[in-house]
Amino acid sequence: MNKLREKYEKEIKKVLAEKLNTNNLMAVPSLKKIVVNVGIGEAVKNPDALNKVADFLSVITGQKCVFTKSKHAISNFGIRVGMKIGAKVTLRKKRMWDFFERFISVVLPRIKDFRGISRKSFDGFGNLSVGISDHTVFPEVDTSKVDKIRSLQVIIETSARNDRDSVMLLEELDVPFAKDSEIKAIKKMKEAMKEEEDKRSKSKTKLQTQIENKGDN
Numbered sequence: 324m325n326k327l328r329e330k331y332e333k334e335i336k337k338v339l340a341e342k343l344n345t346n347n348l349m350a351v352p353s354l355k356k357i358v359v360n361v362g363i364g365e366a367v368k369n370p371d372a373l374n375k376v377a378d379f380l381s382v383i384t385g386q387k388c389v390f391t392k393s394k395h396a397i398s399n400f401g402i403r404v405g406m407k408i409g410a411k412v413t414l415r416k417k418r419m420w421d422f423f424e425r426f427i428s429v430v431l432p433r434i435k436d437f438r439g440i441s442r443k444s445f446d447g448f449g450n451l452s453v454g455i456s457d458h459t460v461f462p463e464v465d466t467s468k469v470d471k472i473r474s475l476q477v478i479i480e481t482s483a484r485n486d487r488d489s490v491m492l493l494e495e496l497d498v499p500f501a502k503d504s505e506i507k508a509i510k511k512m513k514e515a516m517k518e519e520e521d522k523r524s525k526s527k528t529k530l531q532t533q534i535e536n537k538g539d540n
Contacts (some may be wrong), residue, residue: 325420327496332510335495342491352483352492357414357422359384360476364408375470376410384422385410385462417427426477439501442490449483449494452476
């Protein structure tokens, strides 16, 4: 049995039951499934992208993916009904626990400037969605064979009735959530960077206008 799953069954369940004030261990929330999604919009012009995404998904999850198809035609993007535009893998039981343990202990720490997962990433029903902008953070990916950095989404579905119970569960499973103070600091830093970029852009435009005016004179 996976070590984290064993810890959940022997220790975490009891802790959660106490926190949730219940004697029924069956009522304690648990992981239900994990879905790994990848969009493949480029497949419209590059069909080989489908195979490359399928390969790396099978490598990081240990399971064959299923292609998702377009339900609507979008002529501006050359998308037809039934066209393959994404891929996903749904993990349950042993593979789910194995992936989850690697994800929180190995993958997340490899993300550059990682400061924790935002608590706003829940959907209101106890399910957590985590976006990964660079698939090479998964150590199973052979970077020498990567032709393009791809983003993906990891959805962790739990049996919790609400986000609060899900947070309790995932915290006990060592999911690193960001502190409110860090989230505010990051937001403030991004706003400052945007403001500085806007100032530079305005200065550059002003200088260019001055040069053009001098040329006209």
